[in-house]
Amino acid sequence: MTDKRLPATASAAAQLRHEHRKTLSELERYKMLVENVQDYAIFFMDPEGYIQTWNKGAEKNKGYTHDEIVGKHFSLFYSEQDNLDNKPARELEIAKRVGRVEDEDWRIRKDGSKFWANVVITALYDDDGTLQGFAKVTRNLTERKENEDRLKNANVILQEKQIELKRLNESKDDFISLASHQLRTPATAIKQLLGLIIEGFEGQVPENILKIAQKTYESNERQIAIVNSLLKVAQIDSGKVVLQLETTDLNEIIRSLIAQYNGIIADRGQVISLALQDAPVFGYVDEEYYRMALENILDNASKYTEDGGVLSITSSIVDDRAIITITDTGVGISPENMATLFEKFNRIPNDLSHKVPGSGLGLYWAQKVIDLHHGTIKVESTPDVGTTFTISVSRGV
Amino acid sequence: MRKILVVEDDPILRETYEIILSTQPYACDFAENGSVAWEKCHSNDYDLILLDIMMPVMSGIEFLEQVKAEQDIVSKIILMSNLSAGKELERAKTLGVNKHVLKSDMSPSQLISLIRYEFEA
Numbered sequence: 001m002t003d004k005r006l007p008a009t010a011s012a013a014a015q016l017r018h019e020h021r022k023t024l025s026e027l028e029r030y031k032m033l034v035e036n037v038q039d040y041a042i043f044f045m046d047p048e049g050y051i052q053t054w055n056k057g058a059e060k061n062k063g064y065t066h067d068e069i070v071g072k073h074f075s076l077f078y079s080e081q082d083n084l085d086n087k088p089a090r091e092l093e094i095a096k097r098v099g100r101v102e103d104e105d106w107r108i109r110k111d112g113s114k115f116w117a118n119v120v121i122t123a124l125y126d127d128d129g130t131l132q133g134f135a136k137v138t139r140n141l142t143e144r145k146e147n148e149d150r151l152k153n154a155n156v157i158l159q160e161k162q163i164e165l166k167r168l169n170e171s172k173d174d175f176i177s178l179a180s181h182q183l184r185t186p187a188t189a190i191k192q193l194l195g196l197i198i199e200g201f202e203g204q205v206p207e208n209i210l211k212i213a214q215k216t217y218e219s220n221e222r223q224i225a226i227v228n229s230l231l232k233v234a235q236i237d238s239g240k241v242v243l244q245l246e247t248t249d250l251n252e253i254i255r256s257l258i259a260q261y262n263g264i265i266a267d268r269g270q271v272i273s274l275a276l277q278d279a280p281v282f283g284y285v286d287e288e289y290y291r292m293a294l295e296n297i298l299d300n301a302s303k304y305t306e307d308g309g310v311l312s313i314t315s316s317i318v319d320d321r322a323i324i325t326i327t328d329t330g331v332g333i334s335p336e337n338m339a340t341l342f343e344k345f346n347r348i349p350n351d352l353s354h355k356v357p358g359s360g361l362g363l364y365w366a367q368k369v370i371d372l373h374h375g376t377i378k379v380e381s382t383p384d385v386g387t388t389f390t391i392s393v394s395r396g397v
Numbered sequence: 398m399r400k401i402l403v404v405e406d407d408p409i410l411r412e413t414y415e416i417i418l419s420t421q422p423y424a425c426d427f428a429e430n431g432s433v434a435w436e437k438c439h440s441n442d443y444d445l446i447l448l449d450i451m452m453p454v455m456s457g458i459e460f461l462e463q464v465k466a467e468q469d470i471v472s473k474i475i476l477m478s479n480l481s482a483g484k485e486l487e488r489a490k491t492l493g494v495n496k497h498v499l500k501s502d503m504s505p506s507q508l509i510s511l512i513r514y515e516f517e518a
Contacts, residue, residue: 181451184499184500185410188479188501189409189410191501195505195506196416199504228501231481235482240482
């Protein structure tokens with residue numbers, strides 16, 4: 001029932017609406033359209049700029065009723081300064097000459113408040129080419145303007161903050177650099193003075209005194225190493241490191257690294273197993289920095305492996321990459337610690353971390369250096385079994 | 398006997414170098430800044446100068462600039478500072494020094510080896 005009745009009713013209503021529309025002339029429809037538009041102030045002015053019509057949008061935006069404003073001059077909506085500058089007359093002049101003028105600026109409401117307006121004034125000529133007046137369409141864009149201004153201000157503040165941050169960062173780098181250099185001086189004196197005892201410059205020294213001197217010397221060496229790490233990190237963080245990249249045989253770097261490191265590793269009862277590709281493994285690296293990065297990773301592997309463990313190093317070329325792996329039989333890294341492995345000053349707690357010294361800067365620095373080479377460091381680890389670091393850089397040409 | 402001038406502003410380090418070098422067959426002189434070193438260089442002929450960089454009154458850099466400008470000092474010069482990077486070090490390297498070493502890297506015997514090596518080279 002309902003289904004049948006509804007279309008019939010709807011159709012009757014449509015018919016009625018059609019009849020009603022037919023009774024309105026085209027002119028009346030235009031009048032209705034313009035008068036009832038709420039979002040735009042639309043009105044007609046005579047050739048001198050005196051207001052002739054007024055719509056709902058104009059009343060809403062500017063605050064004047066139809067009776068208050070009709071017959072008044074449109075310069076009323078302009079600021080005092082704009083009027084002193086003769087802006088209303090100039091705009092009419094342009095519209096007269098080129099047909100229309102568009103402006104975005106502040107306009108004044110009846111209550112004296114300002115709103116940001118987009119204004120288009122169109123000159124209206126009749127068929128004989130006689131100027132009949134002007135159509136003025138105004139849109140209130142205050143909200144958009146305020147958003148734009150807020151964005152602009154936020155950008156200015158952001159830029160200022162950026163400059164401030166850069167300055168602070170530079171001053172931090174300078175501070176670390178200066179403080180570290182200053183710390184090196186007393187550490188050098190301690191090293192030299194204790195060195196006189198340890199290296200026999202002062203003749204035979206009682207065993208117990210020698211032992212104390214040696215321990216103090218070692219401790220001082222650690223302090224120097226921390227200062228050196230801090231400086232290296234400050235330098236790489238400041239972006240001042242420029243690599244001297246050259247095609248270099250990575251096998252040779254590893255061999256010289258092992259020669260330098262063998263003593264320390266032997267002291268720990270550890271064994272190095274080398275499986276280097278027979279042919280040279282050329283990588284495009286800065287020899288000094290790349291070597292230090294490998295040294296940090298190797299040092300890390302050795303430190304976190306119990307005495308008597310094995311460190312394996314391999315080299316190979318895979319596609320366009322030169323790849324080194326360093327594998328240890330150490331304490332390993334748990335999955336939850338893996339995420340923070342390369343963070344600055346991060347030392348992962350494990351069975352050995354309380355025994356071995358470290359600044360938590362070695363792997364951070366190594367990662368930064370390999371990043372600068374556009375290379376990667378991958379880590380695979382099983383707790384209590386061991387860890388493999390895979391360092392990949394671009395192959396040399 | 399070879400003559401060495403050590404230019405170092407830190408009094409403890411100066412004294413330490415004096416102890417170390419007194420064990421060796423060299424005639425050693427000491428200066429606490431570049432200005433004193435400059436004067437001493439004009440009344441002595443040193444075979445080797447160990448030069449610090451950051452010093453008051455006249456820095457190692459300013460000393461090197463004067464040496465370069467006057468060209469009447471022919472001593473070998475080793476920079477011995479605790480700077481491992483930076484503008485000063487880069488500048489120093491352009492001013493004709495034979496070598497740069499980090500003070501905190503060297504034990505007494507390493508310092509002696511360094512000097513011997515330089516004389517034998």
